[in-house]
Amino acid sequence: MNEKASSAKDAKETFQCLMELSNLLGADLDPEVLSICVRLCEAGVNPELLVTVLKDILKEVQTIRQEE
Numbered sequence: 013m014n015e016k017a018s019s020a021k022d023a024k025e026t027f028q029c030l031m032e033l034s035n036l037l038g039a040d041l042d043p044e045v046l047s048i049c050v051r052l053c054e055a056g057v058n059p060e061l062l063v064t065v066l067k068d069i070l071k072e073v074q075t076i077r078q079e080e
Contacts, residue, residue: 041066049062
């Protein structure tokens with residue numbers, strides 16, 4: 013297996029582990045949202061701040077759904 017394929021396999025396995033961890037923690041993140049969060053963290057966004065923002069967004073979504 014070449015280096016590029018190995019790196020892609022490692023990235024896929026890491027993402028699967030992150031998805032499983034997210035599910036175990038009850039974070040309720042779909043793969044697309046989790047992928048965005050990972051990219052934001054890789055770009056230097058503070059993970060704790062990201063969690064705070066996500067919680068606020070999820071609260072707003074729940075409020076909107078309840079009003080409908």
